[in-house]
Every structure is written in C-alpha cells, then in structure tokens.
Amino acid sequence: MSQYHPLTEAEAIETARSIQEVFPTGEELVCREIGDGNLNLVFHITQPATGRSLIIKQALPYAKVVGESWPLSLDRARIESEALVKQGELAPGLTPRVYKTDTELALTVMEDLSDHVIMRRGLIDGGVYPLFAEHISEFMARTLFFTSDLGLNQQEKKRLVQSFINPDLCKITEDLIFEDPYFDADTNSIEDPIRDAAEAIWQNEALLLEVAYLREKFLTRAQALLHGDLHTGSIFITPESTKVIDPEFAYFGPIGFDVGAVIANLLLNYASQEHWSGEDASRRDRRVYLLNTIRDIWTQFEEKFRRLWNEHGVDRVSRAAGYQDDYMRRLLQDTIGFAGAKTVRRVYGLAHVADIDTIPDAAARERAQRMALAIGTGLIMRNRQAESIEDVIRIAKQASGD
Ligand code: SR1
Ligand code: MG
Incomplete structure (x- = not known):
C-alpha cells in the first residue's frame, strides 16, 4: 500500500x-x-x-x-x-x-536558495541581473543540446524519452496554453475591461491556425528534454547567480518552448512597465534593459548551441551543408511562436502573472494587459516568417510605442 x-x-x-x-x-x-x-x-x-x-x-x-x-x-x-x-x-x-x-x-x-530571490519578484522590484543572459543561455544550450538527437546517442535518447513521459503536466500545458485561451473556456479569468480583446482573439482565424501549428509541435516534437515551465517564477536569481528550479513539467518537446518561455516572461514584465505614471524615464530604461536582455539571451543561446553542435555533435547526418543554419532558423521561429502563446495565456488564462496583476491602478493594468496581448498575438502571427530576434524587439516596441 x-x-x-x-x-x-x-x-x-x-x-x-x-x-x-x-x-x-x-x-x-x-x-x-x-x-x-x-x-x-x-x-x-x-x-x-x-x-x-x-x-x-x-x-x-x-x-x-x-x-x-x-x-x-x-x-x-x-x-x-x-x-x-x-x-x-x-x-x-x-x-x-x-x-x-x-x-x-x-x-x-x-x-535552500533563500539568499536568492524569485526572478519574477526581483524584476517587479526593479532588479538588474547582468549575468542572467549568460547563465540562462548556458543552461538552455547545454540541457537542450545534450538531450537532443544532435548531442545524445539516439537509442539512449529514446530510453530517456520513456522515463520523461509526463502526461498530466503536458495536459495542463496543452489546455492552459494552447486551447483554453482561444475560446470562452471556464478556466479563463478575464478582467471585464479586456473582454473585447479576448473575444477578438477567439474570432481571429489566422491566429487560431498558427496556434494549432504550435500546439501540434508541442504534442509531437520530441526534440530535447525541456524544463517545460521556464518562466521567471522558476528561476532564483542574484546579480551574480542564477538557479533554475521546478522542472516538474519536464518532457521531451520542442526546444523553442523553453527559450520562448524565458522571453515571454521578460515581455510580460516589459508590458507591466505601464505601472509608471506619466512619462517616467524609468519606464523607458526598464524596457531598454529587458529588450537588451532578450536579444542577448537569443544571441548567446544560438552561439552556444552551435558551438556545442560543432564540437560535440554525435550525428553524422546533421553535418549536411545548410542543415545547421536551417535548424537554427526553425528554432528561432518556434521560440517566437511559443513566446507569443505563453504571453497571451498569462493575461487572461488560468494563472496570470504578478507583474501585471499587481498593478494597482486599473487603467494602467488594462494598458499593460492590452500591450501584452498585442505583443503575444504579434509574435504568434510572425512566428513562421521570423528571420531574426530583432523581429521580437520590433513587435514589442510597436506595441509600447517606444
Ligand atoms: C494548474 S498549474 C498553472 C500553471 O502553473 C505552472 O507554473 C504552469 O505554468 C501551469 O500552466
Ligand atoms: Mg512551477
């Protein structure tokens, strides 16, 4: 028993x-x-x-x-x-x-990591983490490369896939990220002032198609062992140190889902900067800092992933000319699409983020929610056409007017 x-x-x-x-x-x-x-x-x-x-x-x-x-x-x-x-x-x-x-x-x-803070809290309090991009890109490049078919013997990988079959937690993601935000589901938690924005998303057929493609990747692409829930609440941080916790959603899925999660949560904090009143220069400074961090994360992740591939790749076939460039381009596109889906769900799905929910002024909170939705839907719509991380920066700046 x-x-x-x-x-x-x-x-x-x-x-x-x-x-x-x-x-x-x-x-x-x-x-x-x-x-x-x-x-x-x-x-x-x-x-x-x-x-x-x-x-x-x-x-x-x-x-x-x-x-x-x-x-x-x-x-x-x-x-x-x-x-x-x-x-x-x-x-x-x-x-x-x-x-x-x-x-x-x-x-x-x-x-016990009590000498660190949860990164979401740290960002809400205005923290600056100069080593974060270096650390998180290292974490993602190494954990994702060495559990993929590029960096791990393919038979061994299949055995590992077996032990990380995680149906209940994957179902949470399938429902809360890829399904419920796209119809009037009971699980959604929509503040009245933005109901029109949610309804517009439910009517947007082109967007629903992109979400269906993203969900298909989440359901079927066992690319690498993901953390599976890599938001800023799963990261303990200080200016010198980064520790990733809580991988209970781990399973073999598309690499861009982890990278996109980190980027989405920085973008949610970007939108939450609406809490500053008037034309406060701090708002702009915070946003510049967040966008620079996003750019650094992708650039360093790509550079490290490629280096690991070139130095430790176990797969002869993947050395075919042009394959690495195409793989990295698709990985960026997945990252952007998943970042979009993860941004949208945190605005009105089940389980929001404190960055936005704790903005006391209702009008500022609504502006932040609408901005996050504009960024999220912009990323989802862009994903399969994206060429560069600069696409993310552009979409965020357009939404904020910065
Ligand atoms: C019912 S669990 C809600 C959310 O919390 C976790 O952090 C995951 O992101 C999940 O979707
Ligand atoms: Mg968790």
Missing part, C-alpha cells in the same frame, strides 16, 4: 534531520510551509543555532491552485527530481543541489 500522505511540519523536520550533510549537529529545527506556487507544498527547514537550512518540496495529488477536483499524478515528483539531477549534471552550478528524493512520498529535498 502506498505510504503517500502530505507531510506534517513535524514529519518534514524528521526528514530534514536525516540529511546529515546539512544538519550534522542536533540543534532544534524549525519548519515553515512557504509554497505559493500552483501545485505543491514547500517546506523551509532552518536550524536557528547554526543558520543552516534546506527545502523539501512535496507534490500534492491534485493541483493546489484549483483543488482536489483536478487530480494530478504524483509521478511528476520523480520526473522533477530526475530532471533536476540531469540538468544539474549538464549545466553545473545553474540548479539547486538535490540531497534526497523519495518517490513514495513524492518529495525532493534540496538546497
């Missing part, structure tokens, strides 16, 4: 105490449940006498954001742990350390 049950705080402390490398001495441990995400419990265990600490993340058998009516497989905790370990091996220093995994209890015990 399954041992699974949600941990009490006392049990979380007992689990933490078994991690000798963090708590070698017996002083008192204190536990606080700090989970503010959509799906899981997160226990923060500290030892006040020594200042040592760790995190225990435990999956619940349902989506916390909705309740028990939305059951979810606990296998996602195994997938998350295995993805964290794999990504840590492929991109050293860019993930938290994993101390222990318990598949029965669906938990992962890991490094």
